[in-house]
Amino acid sequence: MPPALLETAHATVAIGDCRKILVLLPENSVDAIVTDPPYGLEFMGKEWDHGTPGVPFWLAALRVLKPGGHLLAFGGTRTFHRLTCALEDAGFEIRDTLSWLYGQGFPKSYNVAQSIEKVLTTGKARRPDVDLGARTRNRWSGDAGGTLIRDTGGQIALTTDAARQWEGWGTALKPAWEPIVLARKPLSEPTVAANVLRWGTGGLNIDATRITVDPVTDAPQLRTMKRSQRTTDMSGQTWGLSKKDGDEPQVIRPEGRWPANVVLDEEAAAMLDAQSGERTSGYMKPGQQRRTTLGAGGYHGNMPDEATAAGTYGDSGGASRFFYCSKASRTERDAGLEDHNSHPTVKPVTLMRWLVRLVTPPGGTVLDPFCGSGTTLIAAVLEGMETIGIELVEEYCQTAMDRLRYWETQL
Numbered sequence: 001m002p003p004a005l006l007e008t009a010h011a012t013v014a015i016g017d018c019r020k021i022l023v024l025l026p027e028n029s030v031d032a033i034v035t036d037p038p039y040g041l042e043f044m045g046k047e048w049d050h051g052t053p054g055v056p057f058w059l060a061a062l063r064v065l066k067p068g069g070h071l072l073a074f075g076g077t078r079t080f081h082r083l084t085c086a087l088e089d090a091g092f093e094i095r096d097t098l099s100w101l102y103g104q105g106f107p108k109s110y111n112v113a114q115s116i117e118k119v120l121t122t123g124k125a126r127r128p129d130v131d132l133g134a135r136t137r138n139r140w141s142g143d144a145g146g147t148l149i150r151d152t153g154g155q156i157a158l159t160t161d162a163a164r165q166w167e168g169w170g171t172a173l174k175p176a177w178e179p180i181v182l183a184r185k186p187l188s189e190p191t192v193a194a195n196v197l198r199w200g201t202g203g204l205n206i207d208a209t210r211i212t213v214d215p216v217t218d219a220p221q222l223r224t225m226k227r228s229q230r231t232t233d234m235s236g237q238t239w240g241l242s243k244k245d246g247d248e249p250q251v252i253r254p255e256g257r258w259p260a261n262v263v264l265d266e267e268a269a270a271m272l273d274a275q276s277g278e279r280t281s282g283y284m285k286p287g288q289q290r291r292t293t294l295g296a297g298g299y300h301g302n303m304p305d306e307a308t309a310a311g312t313y314g315d316s317g318g319a320s321r322f323f324y325c326s327k328a329s330r331t332e333r334d335a336g337l338e339d340h341n342s343h344p345t346v347k348p349v350t351l352m353r354w355l356v357r358l359v360t361p362p363g364g365t366v367l368d369p370f371c372g373s374g375t376t377l378i379a380a381v382l383e384g385m386e387t388i389g390i391e392l393v394e395e396y397c398q399t400a401m402d403r404l405r406y407w408e409t410q411l
Contacts, residue, residue, distance in 0.1 A: 006401045008408055010381045011374075011389065015397045018369040018390040022060040029064050030388065031201055031364030032071070034356050034376050036347060037083070039076030052082045058090035061369060067188035068195040068202030070095070070359035073181045074347075080179045092183035096261050100351065101177045103267025109170035117156055117163035176268070180355070182261075200361045209358045210256030211324055259358065262323045263351065269325045273318025326351035333373070336406025343373035343396055349407075352379035360385055374400025378407045 002024070003016040014021045040052040052075075065071065071092060075083040080097075088094055158164050187202055189195040195202040264272065326348045329335075333346045356379045360366050364385055368376040371389030373396050380387035381404065391397045 006397055008381075008401065008404045010385075010408065011377045011387045011404050013371060013374070013377070013389040013391060013397050013400055013404075015391060015394055017392055019057055019060060021390050022057075022064060022369060025064045025367075025388070027063050028066045028199070029365070030367040031066055031069055032356070032360040033061055033065055033069070033367045033369070034072045034352065034359065034379075035368045035370050036074040036372060036376070037370045039074075040079045040082065052079055053086065055086050055089045057369075058087050058092065061367075062091050062185055064367065065185045066199045066201045067185055068192070068199055069185050070201070070204070071181075071183045071185075072098075072355050072359055073183070074100075075179045075181060077175070077177065077179065080181060084181050087181060087183050091186065093186060094181065095184050096182040098180040098182060098261045098263060099177050100180055100263045100265075101268040101272075102265040103176070103271055104265070105175040107170070107172055107174040109172040112169040112171070113158055113163045113165075113167040114156060116166055117158050117160060120160045120162060180263075182359075200364065204358055205361070206259060209259040209324070209354055211259060211322065212256045257322060260323050263354070264320055264323050264325045265348070265351075266325060266327055269318075269320035269323070272320045276319035278316055279319060324354055326354065333375075336403045337399065338402075341373050341399060341403075343399065346373055347375045349375055349378055349382070352376050353383055356380050356383050356385065371400055372396050374403050377404055381408060382411070 003014040003021050006013040006015070037053050061071070071087070073083060073087070084094060084097075158167060184202075187195040189198055192202045327350050329349075332349050333341045352375050356366055356376065360380070360383070362384065366376065366380040366385050366387045367389075368387070369390045371377055371391045374389060377387045377389045377400060389400060391400065
């Protein structure tokens with residue numbers, strides 16, 4: 001029996017088990033897979049999060065992906081090794097792992113002192129954190145800065161010396177990043193160029209995902225450079241000035257820095273800049289030669305010779321300027337819904353747009369076999385792509401469709 005389908009102008013959502021639906025899709029039919037599969041953490045007691053997808057699932061996903069097509073899959077910090085191994089065992093090439101760093105995260109920790117106090121005063125203790133069930137897990141929380149470990153039912157006073165000795169001890173760190181595994185289906189052709197010509201897949205869209213440069217803060221630095229100076233900096237970006245018909249030097253505007261395998265949210269970017277402070281990149285001094293030892297030119301002296309017209313431009317700012325920073329609206333997860341979005345792991349639309357843009361050719365088709373409330377699908381539609389989603393929970397499918405219809409009106 002074919003699965004129930006929900007459709008908008010640019011997206012199709014199939015309701016059901018992705019393992020059964022993937023076999024219905026044609027071989028080599030999608031350009032990219034961008035997904036947020038279960039992490040296997042039993043998150044909030046959800047039944048669908050009791051394990052990571054294994055080799056049989058990824059074999060099915062590999063079949064529908066075009067040769068050279070890329071996959072981006074989020075994982076949990078404790079379990080993404082299983083995700084990575086399953087992808088590799090299914091035949092994917094592991095190309096990289098991106099780190100998504102975020103400032104909003106709540107520690108779920110076992111309070112050692114409180115537990116000792118209860119053991120000594122009541123003879124009862126909480127179960128260790130490795131055995132915490134959904135109800136117990138949800139009673140523990142912390143603030144966004146990770147400064148609070150408390151039981152929402154109320155703290156008890158520490159009256160014993162043994163408990164006081166372990167005050168401030170817990171069993172978990174504040175979550176602040178998620179890995180994103182970047183994998184690729186093996187090429188069918190002998191070279192990337194030949195594969196791209198046949199299938200349209202095999203490369204990453206670097207220019208479409210470059211890290212933009214602030215023209216206000218960077219322009220004054222550009223104007224201090226010599227006319228002859230052209231450079232490719234450590235981020236892979238070409239900078240410099242040129243003479244045109246004898247006029248004054250003209251600024252060559254940067255396209256943006258080369259995308260890195262670290263992604264930030266706004267809060268993480270602010271925290272990084274607060275720690276790094278104002279930093280200046282290396283700048284060649286006049287007459288400095290290429291060196292292999294520590295020199296005055298920055299980056300351990302390994303700067304190209306300025307005389308070759310390939311000197312190095314030094315910009316300034318916080319460390320976050322080297323990484324993509326996603327900007328999440330506070331209301332975007334609920335946009336288009338009559339009620340709030342009940343899905344527990346909604347990703348920012350801007351983050352997913354950047355990821356979709358990185359791995360999908362223009363006008364291509366993006367597959368998300370664990371589409372949840374539809375953020376990947378929304379991102380693909382906003383990027384002018386076709387998209388297919390599969391979701392087991394019917395409630396989430398309807399949420400995804402309502403959100404998609406809203407975002408399509410924003411086109």
